[in-house]
Amino acid sequence: MKAVIEFVGYFRTKTGMERFIYDFDDDSATVRDIIIEAEKALRDREFVILRDGGLIDGVLVFHRKANDGMERIFTPDTPLREIGNSIVLANLMGGG
Amino acid sequence: MAGSMYDRMIRINCTSGTSTIWNVPEDLKPWIGGMGYGTKILSDEINPAIDALSSDNKVVLTVGPLTGTTAPMHAQSCIVTKSPLTGTILNSYAGGFVGAEIKYCGIDGVILEGASEEWKILLIDDDKVTFMSADPVMGMGTEETETWIKENLGQDYKTMSIGRAGEKVVRMAALFSETRTFGRGGLGAVFGSKKIKAAAFRGTCGTDLADVEEFTRLTAENMKIVKDSCDQEYNLVGMFSRYGTGAGMGLIQSRGALATRNSQYGTFDKSNEISGQYYEENFYTRSISCHGCPVHCGRIHKFSTNDGGKTWARGPEYETMYSLGSQLMNGDPDVLAEANRLTEVYGIDSLTIGVTISFALECAEKGLIEEDGLKLEFGNPESILGLLKKIGEREGIGDILAEGPERAAEKIGGGSGDFAMQVKNSGFAAWMPRRMVGTGLAFATSNRGACHKRAPIGAEITGQVDMLSYEGKAVMVKKNQDVVNAIFTLISCRFHEFMTPHEMYPAFIKAATGIEISLDEFYTLGERIWNLEKLFNLKAGLGREHDILPARCYNEPVKGEGSESSVLDYDRWQEMLTEYYTLRGWDYNGIPAREKLVELGIEEYIYER
Numbered sequence: 096m097k098a099v100i101e102f103v104g105y106f107r108t109k110t111g112m113e114r115f116i117y118d119f120d121d122d123s124a125t126v127r128d129i130i131i132e133a134e135k136a137l138r139d140r141e142f143v144i145l146r147d148g149g150l151i152d153g154v155l156v157f158h159r160k161a162n163d164g165m166e167r168i169f170t171p172d173t174p175l176r177e178i179g180n181s182i183v184l185a186n187l188m189g190g191g
Numbered sequence: 192m193a194g195s196m197y198d199r200m201i202r203i204n205c206t207s208g209t210s211t212i213w214n215v216p217e218d219l220k221p222w223i224g225g226m227g228y229g230t231k232i233l234s235d236e237i238n239p240a241i242d243a244l245s246s247d248n249k250v251v252l253t254v255g256p257l258t259g260t261t262a263p264m265h266a267q268s269c270i271v272t273k274s275p276l277t278g279t280i281l282n283s284y285a286g287g288f289v290g291a292e293i294k295y296c297g298i299d300g301v302i303l304e305g306a307s308e309e310w311k312i313l314l315i316d317d318d319k320v321t322f323m324s325a326d327p328v329m330g331m332g333t334e335e336t337e338t339w340i341k342e343n344l345g346q347d348y349k350t351m352s353i354g355r356a357g358e359k360v361v362r363m364a365a366l367f368s369e370t371r372t373f374g375r376g377g378l379g380a381v382f383g384s385k386k387i388k389a390a391a392f393r394g395t396c397g398t399d400l401a402d403v404e405e406f407t408r409l410t411a412e413n414m415k416i417v418k419d420s421c422d423q424e425y426n427l428v429g430m431f432s433r434y435g436t437g438a439g440m441g442l443i444q445s446r447g448a449l450a451t452r453n454s455q456y457g458t459f460d461k462s463n464e465i466s467g468q469y470y471e472e473n474f475y476t477r478s479i480s481c482h483g484c485p486v487h488c489g490r491i492h493k494f495s496t497n498d499g500g501k502t503w504a505r506g507p508e509y510e511t512m513y514s515l516g517s518q519l520m521n522g523d524p525d526v527l528a529e530a531n532r533l534t535e536v537y538g539i540d541s542l543t544i545g546v547t548i549s550f551a552l553e554c555a556e557k558g559l560i561e562e563d564g565l566k567l568e569f570g571n572p573e574s575i576l577g578l579l580k581k582i583g584e585r586e587g588i589g590d591i592l593a594e595g596p597e598r599a600a601e602k603i604g605g606g607s608g609d610f611a612m613q614v615k616n617s618g619f620a621a622w623m624p625r626r627m628v629g630t631g632l633a634f635a636t637s638n639r640g641a642c643h644k645r646a647p648i649g650a651e652i653t654g655q656v657d658m659l660s661y662e663g664k665a666v667m668v669k670k671n672q673d674v675v676n677a678i679f680t681l682i683s684c685r686f687h688e689f690m691t692p693h694e695m696y697p698a699f700i701k702a703a704t705g706i707e708i709s710l711d712e713f714y715t716l717g718e719r720i721w722n723l724e725k726l727f728n729l730k731a732g733l734g735r736e737h738d739i740l741p742a743r744c745y746n747e748p749v750k751g752e753g754s755e756s757s758v759l760d761y762d763r764w765q766e767m768l769t770e771y772y773t774l775r776g777w778d779y780n781g782i783p784a785r786e787k788l789v790e791l792g793i794e795e796y797i798y799e800r
Contacts, residue, residue, distance in 0.1 A: 104441015105430065108468045144425070153425030155442070155653055164755040165446055167654025185442040187427035187653060 096122040098129045098175045103185040110140050119175075126156060126182055127171035144184070145171070157183040194401040194704035195256045196224060197299050203313065203320055205385045206246060206305030210320035215299060223680035223700060223708075223716065224255035224299060226282045229271025230720050230727075232302065233280060234796060239730035243275035243377075244360060244384040246306035252293070255682040256703040259294030259398045259482075261410045263417045264687040266290050266481035268300075269679065273731070275384070276362045276377035276543065276595050277615040277640040280727040283378050285351075286481035286684060287371035292349035295394030306385045310358075312340065313390040314348070325388035330355060332536035333367035340391050352389035353379040354538025356583045360384055361593040362616075363543040363582075367535060370479050370489055370505055374540045375617065376639055377595075401705035409699055413691060417485055420690045427649075428686055430467075431488040435478075436509040437467025439652075446652060447753030448626035450619065451517040452569055453549040454612045454743060457626055457754030461522025465512045469524060479505070486686065494528040497572060504532040507541070510643070513621035514545025519552065520570035530575055537583030546618025547596045548578045550611045551588065559605045562588045609742035615640035615733065624740050625749050625757040627651040629664035632767060635738045636668065638724040644685055645675040659755070661763050665771035677717030719791045722775075722783050729798040735781045738768060 100115040107113060110133075117132045127145065134142055144154045150171060157165040158178035165183060175182075198215045215228075222231050229251040241247040250272045257265035268290035274281035293300060296317050310325035327343070328336040337350040349369070356364035357379030364379025365372050382388075400406045421432040430438035440462050443449045447457035463469055470476065470492055480487035491505050507515065507527055515521060515530040534541040552574065554560045555567030565577045565587075581589025592599050597616040600608035612619045617640030624631025633646035647667045651658035656667070678688055681696060697708045708716070728737075745764065748756035769779060776787030788794040 101445075103445045104466070105425075105434070105438060105468060107441065107463075108472070151423075151425055153423060153427060153429070157445075157654060159753075162755050163447075163753050164659075165654065165753065183445060185445060186425050186430060187439065187442075187649070 096124060096176070096180060098124060099181040100129060100133055101181065101183045103183055105186045106184045110137050110142055122176050124175050125171060126168060126173045126175060129175060129182070130171065153187045155185045155187065157185065159183065194706075195260060195398050196220075196704055197294075197297050197396075199297070199318075200299050201301045201315065201318055201320060203301055203303050204305050205303060205307040205311070205387060208307070208322045212318055213302070220706070221716075222720075223706070225253050225269045225680045225682035226271065226676060227680035227716065227720055228253045228300065229269055229282060230280065230723050233271050233273070234723050234727055237273065239273070239280070239727045240732065241273065243273040243278065243381060246385070248273050248381060248384070250303035250378075250381055250385070251300065252303070253300035253682075254290050254293050255680060256700055257681050257683070259291035260400070260406070260703065261483060262406075262699060263410070263414050264484050264486065264684040265682065266484060267682040267684060268293055269682050270366070270373055270378055272378065272381050274376035274639065275360075275380045277617050278731055279615055279639055279733060280724050280731075281376035281378070281639050282679065283366075283373040283375050284679070284682065285366070285368045285371040285373045286484075287349075287369045288482045289349040289351055289368045289392060290682065291482045292392040292394055294398055295396050296392055297394060297396035303385060303387065307387065310386045310388050312388055314344065315390065315392045317394055317396065328352075328388055329358065333538045334535060336389050337367075337369060340389060344391065345393060348391035348393045350389060350391045352538070353382045354536055354583070356537040356539045356593075357383040358388070359583075359585045359593070361539065361582060361585060362595045362598070363540045363547065363593070363618075364538055365534075365540045367538055371481065372540075374542065375642070377540075379538050400703055402702045406699070406702035409695065409702055413695060414485070416690055421486060428486055428690055431686060432486045434467035434471050435488055435490040437465075437470065437507070437512050439509070440466035440512060443621075443652060445753060446626065446658075447749065447751055447755065448623045448652065448658075449517050450513055450612070450621065450623050451751065452520050453518060453553045453610060454619065454623060455747070455749075456751040457623055457749040457757075458751035459517035459520070459522065462517060464522050464524055465516040465527050467509070473524070481684070484684070488686065492528060495525045497526065497529050497576060502532065504528055505535065507531040510621045511541040511545070514542045514618065515575070518545050518549040519575050521572070521575055522570070523572065526572040526575065530579055533576065533579050533583070537579070539579075539583060540618075542620055543595065543613075543618035544579060544582060546612050547582065547592050547599065548575060550596045550599070550607070551578055551592055553610055554603055554605075554607050557605070557607075559603050559607055560588055611741055612743070613641055614740060615737055617641045622646065622648055622652075623749060624744050625759055626754065627658045628661055628759070628767075629656070629658075629667050631740055631744065631759065632664055632668045632771060633671065635740050635768070636672075636771060638721065638728055645672040647671055649689075659757060661767045665767055665774055669771060669774050672721055673714055673717035675717070676720045677713050680716060680720070715791065719793055722788065722791055723793055723796060725777075725781070725783060726793075726796045726798050729782060735768070735779070738781060
């Protein structure tokens, strides 16, 4: 199963890439699993967003809906197959 | 003096050129300071129906109990006046260093009354006020004016000034203060109408505290929270600290909510080139901070000017990246920085002028306006910078646009009001109501027009709640408005609340002033101020029909990838507005019921049609 992380904003700068693609052997992989693979692959960019099994504060995970809108994913246990094998990573946002 | 407030303000009569000390009455003290003081004083002292540009208007400049202390992120001062842009009561804020200096003058603020016949600079040394001729600085930009004051009158003055737009009473003119701005609502025009070009403060007083030990403990605890937040890589305030306020451009773009091309689109293909990270990586950059703030979210960049030169300039802040960037199809970071610099030279609110220019460009595209010698096209630097200058000078089409987008639409006609992206003539802040329904409600119901400071932006853009849903948004908006109003009695930086537990605010008030207030009472104070503002606006002639977004929001789906063709349902919107009024204890027309005013202790301000 091919899964994708799409990097947005600061994450694009930090990782130096627009997306990370990984091939899983089966279709039971979760959001956490692909993040772990990305952390391994991007170790030299100090890409670490999981702590104690959860997401570090300020890291936002979304998935793209069928109409191209986005919906927040709150648990890393979410199976990737339920969300189109793709997630979007973004950081918190404010104004000024 | 028993605490951090001096219980005295200076009344400055611009007509007679005199000043007097005014002792703060007992019934004002429970309003804590800042916005609380300003709102009550203005409500008590002016007729809301006056012309905001007449000498009857007053300017109430205040500080709060934490201003000038060691409490982090309390550098701001507050001005309350009647807005010439919106016709509403206005509260406007700026950080920097002038707030602390006002406190060091041994006062809680100043009240400007009347209007001078000649242009003046106000010099406030402790509680002594001097009027001096502004002739040497007339026509100068804001930075130039303030530099002149420092170089000629004293480097230790902390200053505020207006530019040419304020001199020409452009309704969206702002009041600048060194590296910060009282941006919204046209304060620069009010200063211009009073012929006050600048004010400078220099104080020698200290700041007392009711309970030094407890205050020191609270400050240390709060400072640790702020510093810990700054240390975290993905923390919002930490991002502001490292990249400035433009750090989150990527998220809003990916959510299809970056207002683009006069809010026709929700995405901009050059959003990355005008983001905080891009400026940080591609321009020589320095951080700047306000008094006592470890976040230092401000930025100055060295960039290329349109005439081929190089210059340092502040910002742009996030909101400006939208208003003078995506909204104008301007993806050139140098042109954006130059436009931002021109708003400082002319002294104009970068939000409302960006919205006004985008409105004008669409008017031109539809054949409703044209300007001799100036092409009017989206994305064209000459059009953007040219219109900005024309508005600042009130020249040609700029004279009409200087009135603000709604007033300009009334003059231009042709149905242009449908796409003037404003509420109460104040340009939209950088968020799309069609993509963020709660934020849209906050824009529409704001007492100062299209305000983002009290909107549920974080909850909606981060997906904590469904941003397209109408459910629960009225409750959320009311709560935000009341909480932020309460916090603005202390004039906390808006970012302070993002990380500080609310329980600390009453604790700080007690340690600073000795005033005991529970957290619930603190929230109620915010609600009291909100209602007092609403009563002012009703008496000024603004009703339910003004709590509305422009027609584009109800009849034109947002275009662009990720924007889901969002559009507001007018009937559902009106239901939500009624729900909001009901939650507030207001009737269908938005008029507060007597019982609500009795509950809040402000029944003497009742509005009866």
